Amino acid sequence: MTDQKDRSAIVNALALLANAASRRMSTMFPGYFKEAKHNHYRDFGWPNEVTFDLLYAMYCRNGLARAAVKKTARKVWQDHPFLVEREEAHKETTLEGEIRQRFADLRVWQRLAEADRRSMVGGYAGVILRVADDKRFAEPVARVGGGLDGLVEIIPAWEGQLKVSTWDTDETSDTYGQPTMFSFNEAEVGNDAQGRNRAFEVHPDRVIVWSEDGTVHGRSMLEPGFNDLLTLEKITGAGGEGFWKNAKSAPVFSIEKDAQLAQMAQAMGVDVSEIADALNTQTENWQKGFDQSLMLQGMKADTLAITLPIPEHFRAGALENFAASIEMPKKILTGMQTGERASTEDADEWSQTCMGIRSDRVIPAIMEFVNRLERFGILPERDWFLQWADLTEASIGEKIDRADKMASINERASRTGSGEIVFTSDEIRETVGKEPLSDADALPDDDEADLDPPDDGEE
Secondary structure (H helix, E strand, O other), X not given: OHHHHHHHHHHHHHHHHHHHHHHHHHHHOOOOOOOOOOOHHHHHOOOOOOOHHHHHHHHHHOHHHHHHHHHHHHHHOOOOOEEEOOOOOOXXXXXXXXXXXXXXXXXXXXXXXXXXXXXXXXXXXXXXXXXXXOOOOOOOOOOOOOHHHHEEEEEEEOOOOEEEEEEOXXXXXXXXXXXXXXXXXXXXXXXXXXXXXXXXXXXXXXXXXXXXXXXXXXXXXXXXXXXXXXXXXHHHHHHHHHHHHHHOOOOEEEEOOOOOHHHHHHHHOOOHHHHHHHHHHHHHHHHOOOOOOOOOOOEEEEOOOOOOOOOHHHHHHHHHHHHHHOOOOHHHHXXXXXXXXXXXXXXXXXXXXXXXXXXXXXXXXXXXXXXXXXXXXXXXXXXXXEEOOOOOOOOXXXXXXXXXXXXXXXXXXXXXXXXXXXXXXXHHHHHOOOOOXXXXXXXXHHHXXXXXXXXXXXX
């Protein structure tokens, strides 16, 4: 019995400790536990749900949000790929040349890059394919004649412009849970709808959903740091408003106890009932310029000064949080406003991040576009490859610097008398992306002359 009582006492004590710890955690971190009485979103003025309209407005009006999206898209698409028939290096084939020319005429890569940029703002974006099959957008695509000329236009669409109309609810269907029809309204996004009046139902055959997973259930790049962007706007807005109010604050009038309202009205040339309006007019005229005078009788004017703390500390935390949410080094996000360049490590990390975005998000979407053109008969069936420069590859200046260091190592090795060559000339040329020299090019002209056989006719 004693042991059972002791065990019960221990269990009860542990339960009390657990409850006390839970209460302490709820007190320390309000808003994250069921017992909490606080709602962080409401307390801090953050929206409970981040909609596309909020994200689009933030992108249009907030400089950091726009820089995050534009810089990411610009880095990922710093050059355009080539669609090739073979992965290994080769001369451009006739078909590859025709594709390159047709894609250039339709600005295919630019429009796909635009769709990628829009997908970073919303949870997804769309690429609507307009093809020459003599059918309406709402109809499925069978085969398109005319080869490359069958692709007429590529229409990038915001999430707010392209929405799912109907879903496949048949559990036995191959496309169960996928859209069976989209609704496109070009005027849904943007303030200026003039000239953008295209609106139609569009079949999924003609739509490529551009997102992280290729579905309409993606997440915006700006969503994780949206609260930090709002915080930055509050800090910036409060600072600007505070300085403005300090510079042009309205005076606070206090009437002296011995003041005679009738005499004040007489001095102002108004009736007693019009003193308030006269004071407002006088104050308004005074506020129109810093050099205006303010004459009072029987009254005292004071100003309410606003003490503003240095906002940099509050701004720095929110800025770092937002930069971390988009995986972008802070100096790359804000540029050289602080007079400091991004370090080589930051630049390398940013290149790797954008390379990951390209590999996981952009290239699969492009290949879906290529496969769709294959299915329509616009492109012949091939094992197509994308030829695209590596974002993590060193610049030409860095390559030359490496080659110079390799040559310097060879020179130092030769001075030691060992005669050892650390790097061959071919290895140094490969560092800067050059092919090895042929025997004819490697030999100077006079050396080639020495190798020529003598003429038998000469003595």
